[in-house]
Amino acid sequence: MTREQRIEGAFPGLRTSPWEITSPRDERYNCVGWAAGRSDRRWWPSPSPGDWPADLPSANSVESLIALFARLGYVLGEPAVRAQSGERIAIFGHAGRPTHVARQLGDGRWTSKLGAEQDIVHELRAIEGEVYGSVVALLARHAVAPLVPSRG
Numbered sequence: 001m002t003r004e005q006r007i008e009g010a011f012p013g014l015r016t017s018p019w020e021i022t023s024p025r026d027e028r029y030n031c032v033g034w035a036a037g038r039s040d041r042r043w044w045p046s047p048s049p050g051d052w053p054a055d056l057p058s059a060n061s062v063e064s065l066i067a068l069f070a071r072l073g074y075v076l077g078e079p080a081v082r083a084q085s086g087e088r089i090a091i092f093g094h095a096g097r098p099t100h101v102a103r104q105l106g107d108g109r110w111t112s113k114l115g116a117e118q119d120i121v122h123e124l125r126a127i128e129g130e131v132y133g134s135v136v137a138l139l140a141r142h143a144v145a146p147l148v149p150s151r152g
Helices: 003-010 012-016 031-035 062-071 078-082
Strands: 087-094 097-104 110-113 119-122 134-141
Touching: 003 012, 031 062, 031 097, 031 110, 062 087, 062 097, 062 134
Parallel strands: none
Antiparallel strands: 087 097, 087 134, 097 110, 110 119
């Protein structure tokens, strides 16, 4: 069985949706780190092993993930749903627990780190199903213009 067949077996929605593998397998980071723009962190609230800020709620909950991304400048709710510019993340959940976090790319597609496996680019809802459940929260932050040094 190929990598692609394994991934499509876990996420059947990818069979009818464009997607691609964008990285090799890497255990140094997970979906939360990847969504936060870090490929050197395994962030997840308890009880899973990984880094987690000591001053944030550490329950294995969607709220804990929302608190982490709020610290990074993301807001939850209607502004995130309507965001046309800036950055968006989606938190997935199943049976009341978070399961995955994906980040939207500038072209509108989404990027996900599949556990310790590869990163993929996909349509948001193509990875919903038994493994990750469904999207339970959308968060967004406005793009910040880079600082340009003044001349003179």
